Amino acid sequence: MEQSENIVRLLEMLDNPDKFSDSEIREAVDGDSELYSRLVEIKRAQNAPKDVDVDDAWKRFEQERLSEPKILKFRKSILLRAAAVLIAALLTGGLSYAAIKHFVINETTETEQVATEGKPLSVQNVNNKTDNAPIAAEPIVFDNVQLSEILDKIAKHYGFEVVFSNKNAKKIRLYLQWNPQEPVENVIEKLNMFERFSVKRDGQKIVVE
């Protein structure tokens, strides 16, 4: 293949890598490895941080990573409530042991939290899921999977409903890497990089057009 043809092929691959096999991609990169290195260099240059606000960064770091682990606050609040119930029961003498146990157990199962050292937490309520759900730490890779299947999984994770205004888009196969810890807006932004459909959020719905 001529040099100029290889360059065009490589540039096409940058935009639509899922249309090519791994060996085709490798062949194109190896055919002009210097070009790929130059592209990486320019990407690095264009994304170098400019002004860094260190004080602002420290505040974010404090809030996200150094706040008292929420699991401790959670346990404290449950213990305090349980203690209040017991004291009330003792004072009134009217509550049975079974009633106290029922109340404490229901309070503890209302919300669930997962705490890991230094990681940000979010509360996942049975009736009102938040956008940020701390489940898997590892990214999930969808390799040549239909969009309908991908969105079913993603939407379920965030507690959203999926609506396909564009029925044809359901069967489009994609390669997508998804980190369940990232906010749903990031995922929607990634999906909108694909040209054959567009995705938007409408309240608690993900709409595909």
Next chain:
Amino acid sequence: MHDKRLLERIFKAHYPKMLRIAKSLLYNDKEAEDVVFDVFAKMCGRDMDFSEGKTEAYLSMAVRNSCLNIIKKQKLRERIQKLYPLEDEIVGDDEIDRAQLIAEYIETKIQEPEKSILKLRFVDDLTFKEIALRLEMNINTVYKYLTVSIDKIKEHFKAN
């Protein structure tokens, strides 16, 4: 490390460089910051030698390794789409300094429409087809401008 003030001092002294290292590999602001925050957070509760040279060396290595681990977990197609290095690449101070110089060269010496094409592709992550539509030109013209600007950058830095 149990002293928050010590951590704050170390954080503020080293954060800018660590962010530069992370961004030089991952490009994305949030992803780069997450890696850097993770590294600093792991320092909490550890007994370490915090003498100046050793702290920077430890942090640099930890940030680089975290970034490279993220890149390695991605398949070839995603790596190429994000323009991640495809082989294990050493991105040291020289490469970061060079990136800064290239950025300045693009800002001051590259003319339009090449400058816009570089920004739209490498910062805004538009596809070449989207760039062609935005700038109202044929996609092959976009490719041509891109390769011309790459050659200019290459020649300038070869000469210097």
